[in-house]
Amino acid sequence: MPASTALLIVDMINPLDFEGGKAMRPQAIAAAARIATLKRRLKADGVPAIYVNDNFMQWQVDFSSLVAICQHGDSPGAPLAHRLPPEPDDYFVLKPKHSGFFDTPLALLLDKLGATRLVVTGVAADGCVLTTAADAHMREYAVHVPRDCVASISPARTDRALALMKESMKIDVRTSRYAGA
Structure with a gap:
């Protein structure tokens, strides 16, 4: 795996306490297991993992506090946070809105890491x-969104989003098996 690749893990530290969160939960749990496997494989090849996470309107918490909130047993998103716990060598970026690039230092971090492929x-x-994939595409990163490592509130919505990324932006949406190929 080239050192120019970075793994972005978007909003998987998540309380799932929003409208549609309950519907997304089974797909998100399945995706979390596959993301964890992909993360182990890519990190073994020297690829950095970056948690790009919404702050869920918790403006006074840091990332480790957000992880603790989401890992709490009462949180519907606890299985996600337990399957994908950040490790000491992982990076994180808290975002205020949808895209990981909007009003965050993500572009600076990726530049510092020498990442050209996400x-x-x-x-x-x-x-x-x-939105993160679209912004990465506009910034001329090579982008791969493994179809088995994402979820939405319905499989149909996931399929439509992946089709849009593939057809409109020529983003690679093959499974995680091809990540790094």
Whole structure:
């Protein structure tokens, strides 16, 4: 795997306490398991993992506090946070809105890491993953959104988002098996 690749994990530290969160939960849990496998494989090849996460209007918390909130047993998103816990060598960027690039230092971090290729995973495929992938595409990164590592509130919405990314932006949406190929 070239050192120029970075793995983005979008909004997987997530309380899932929003409208549609309950519907997304089973797909998100399945995606979390596949993202965890992909993360282990890519990190073994020296690829940095970057958690690009909404702050869920928790303006006074840092990332580790957000993880603790989401890992709490009462949180519908606890299985996601437990399957994908950040490790000490992982990076994180808190975002105020949909795209990981909007009003965040993500572009600076990627430049510092020398990243030119992004593997974008997470939720929601038709929201934050889509806008992050579109912004990455506009910034001329090579983008791969592994179709088995994203989720939305319905499979149909995921499929539509992936089709848009593939057809309109020529983004690679093959499964995680091809990440790094």
